[in-house]
Amino acid sequence: AAGAYIPSILTAAGAFILFGTVYAAHGIYGFIGPALAFALLGAIGVAAIAASLVHGLALAGIGLVGAMVTPALVASQAPNPWALFVYLAIVLAATAAIARIRDWKALVAAAFAGCGIWTILYMTDAPEVNLAAVLFISLATLAVLAFVWLGRRDEAERGFDWPSIAPGFFVALTALGLSVDPVFAKAGYALHGAVLLAALVAVALYRPRALPLVFAAGLATVLIHLGIIPPATIGADALDVGLGAEPLAIADTLTFRIGIALALVFIGTGFWAARRSAATAPVRAASWAAWGVITPLVVLAALWLTFGDIDRDLGYALPALLLVLVFAAGGEWIARAEEPPL
Structure with missing residues (x-):
């Protein structure tokens, strides 16, 4: 007492x-x-x-x-989704500002998780989802992370900001839902999901300590494009599914274009960020370089298995050869930034 x-x-x-x-x-x-x-x-x-x-x-x-x-x-x-999400954005911003003053990582992580849970609940339960409101709370979450929680912090500090795991997970899950769910995909929401994935990469590039966002965006992109592969394409016996099995996600011209765009985003940002961090933060550089390689390879393979000729397809073989050259040149370019160059 x-x-x-x-x-x-x-x-x-x-x-x-x-x-x-x-x-x-x-x-x-x-x-x-x-x-x-x-x-x-x-x-x-x-x-x-x-x-x-x-x-x-x-x-x-x-x-x-x-x-x-x-x-x-x-x-x-x-119920008004705009009232809900504007309210959540205000609470999140206030919590992040106070948590930054005292460096309360658990508090800001819980705030990010709360906003993410409300977003997912709204997307799953609302009879008609307001896409603009979902995009608003997702982008507001990333803005609070970049400009409030990580604002004016020492970006030269090594390691990563573990509270960033929460917004990365929920924003990537939102993008995954917009891209994979049949109702959302048929409405053309996959493009907006790709915008959220690109926003995750942009925030991670702007705030190097928000490294979990790169993993979230890369993993979501990989899962989206693995979901478009028809099960019968890679063998019904191997997957124990019938020949009439449907892919998990809708594959159309928009999916094809989004895949190419996201692959280019990961190649460009991944290699540039890896070179920038090669001398000061090798683990961070390796993470960027890894997703700059894994994501375009998975996207290319998924597009080939879905839209191409499995026996022989020069239309996909030539881009694969180009990737070989880009990866080799990029690896050499990154290695020259190391101290000492290895």
Whole structure:
């Protein structure tokens, strides 16, 4: 008892009372409407997070949980995705700004995970998904990561920022859903999924410590293009599927063009970032170079198995030969940046 921090305990109790009062006024007694309840609960959550600068990480956790649970507590006859995602973006930005002041990595990782979970839940449960709202929260998440959480940090520091795993995972999962789900793919949302993958690569290039974004984007791109391969193409016996089996993802002209564009993005950014980091961060350079090689190879193989002639196809053999030359030249170019050159 002598070691108890009474001010923090009292503040946390006050936050619980405020949450409970507003929720009861809306959900039990009907004193206030959903819009006012939503605004009040969100303000209480953000205020509790702000008060954590004085009272510690535990209070920030209480505020973040309350803020993230608020949309589920407030029922509405006409749910508005823009209200949800603008609210989540504000909570995320406020949490990241406060977490950066105290360097609370667990808090910002939880905030990124909360926004990602809400995005996936909306995409899976909403009868008609608002694509613009999904793109907004995904790009807002990456913007908060790049300009708020990782802003004004020492980029020369080695290693990687582990909280970046959360936004990388959920944004890549969003892009994967837009590209693979038949409903989204038929609506042409695969192009927007590719935009999110390119945005992941761009943020990782701009903030070198956000290295997990490269792995997330590369893995999602590989899974998307492996999903377009018809199972019968590589042998029904090997996969134990019938000849009438369908590929996991839709393959069309848009998929073909997106595959080429993403392969070029990974080659260009991967080799350039690898050369930039070869002398100072070998592991980071190796990661960029690896995805700069793996992704275009998988994309080329998937496009060949899906659209090409399996027996002999010079139309795909020539690009493969070109990749050999590009990889050899790129490897030599990266090696010359090492200190000493190996």
